[in-house]
Amino acid sequence: MSELKTVISDQIKKHGKGRDALMPILQSIVEKNNYLTNENMVEIAKELDISAADVYGTASFYSFLETEERGRYVIRICKSITCDMKGKGKVLRTIQDMLKIKIGETTQNKKFSLLETNCIGLCDQGPAMLINDDFYNHLTPEKVREVLVDYIRNKN
Ligand code: FES
16 A cells, blocks of 8 residues: 555544545645645545545645645745734845745755745744744844754754
């Protein structure tokens, strides 16, 4: 059985063969592979007996369910107004200059992707960002530079 089929059948055992299994299946695949391919979504639709459009609609609604290949470290900087007013622009420019990528892009070595996200609940501590599941707050150009240097030097 393929890895995908195993994930699907494990989740169907837990949640039944229907829409209840959809989110857990999508999350498990993203945890394992970082993103969902079109083939994954078609296969899931077949196995759950729902339409591929339904699966795609769910996956694209949630920004953490990636439908494109991303770097190992996905930086999500908050684009909401409070972080914007607290200096997110300078922080973003620092990230873009250091990594030589724009929003929506991935570095050539596939280590980093840079995305914007809606509020991540740290408005009183903005500007804020996530790198994968780790939160970073009170960002300044200096602080974000330190964070990125650490990732560049110490994390594979
Ligand atoms: S506005 Fe940026 S974390 Fe809420």
